[in-house]
Amino acid sequence: MQTQLTHTRECGTDEAGRGCLAGPVTAAAVVLPTDYTHPLLTDSKKLTAKQRGALRQEIIEVALAYGIAHVSNNRIDQVNILNASIEAMHLAIDKMKLAPETILVDGNKFKPYKKIPHHCIIGGDGKFLNIAAASVLAKTTRDELMLGYHQQYPQFDWKNNKGYPTAKHRAAIMAYGPVDIHRKTFALYPKQLSLDL
Numbered sequence: 001m002q003t004q005l006t007h008t009r010e011c012g013t014d015e016a017g018r019g020c021l022a023g024p025v026t027a028a029a030v031v032l033p034t035d036y037t038h039p040l041l042t043d044s045k046k047l048t049a050k051q052r053g054a055l056r057q058e059i060i061e062v063a064l065a066y067g068i069a070h071v072s073n074n075r076i077d078q079v080n081i082l083n084a085s086i087e088a089m090h091l092a093i094d095k096m097k098l099a100p101e102t103i104l105v106d107g108n109k110f111k112p113y114k115k116i117p118h119h120c121i122i123g124g125d126g127k128f129l130n131i132a133a134a135s136v137l138a139k140t141t142r143d144e145l146m147l148g149y150h151q152q153y154p155q156f157d158w159k160n161n162k163g164y165p166t167a168k169h170r171a172a173i174m175a176y177g178p179v180d181i182h183r184k185t186f187a188l189y190p191k192q193l194s195l196d197l
Contacts, residue, residue: 008101012130013089016138020163024070027088028137031065043125044135056140067095077185
């Protein structure tokens, strides 16, 4: 894992919840000290919930700047998930107390942000610590939000699936119908494999 790509003040940015059927997409942006290192810090999906929680606290304490932002399911339905993900990243960068000089983006799509140079890196959350840190903040923040929504709508099992399209989640949509935080432009129902005519 590299700390940075360039010799400028660099933020990494990543999102969580892109493939979910419910809830917002959440993005984070993080500027780490150039000499920062941590043996566990990597793509948040490869970490346990306990590891992510511990890393979250450390990242917040050591980061030179960070920002976290949500874009709602309604906005996702308006502009599509790719545009909403990029919008969330821009909003997260807006919230940092320091403006970055370079932006590292996890993935292959981004839109220019205030004429600041950016680099799209596929699998970036497993290659650069600042992107990995952003992935941890985005995932832990969104997971916490979905736990709150679970209290409101326990039938969808969001405490376990966080809004992702598990069989149990889809079965609950079939049984109860979608609610206000479902993404209406997503395929919410299981695909019908055959018609019995």
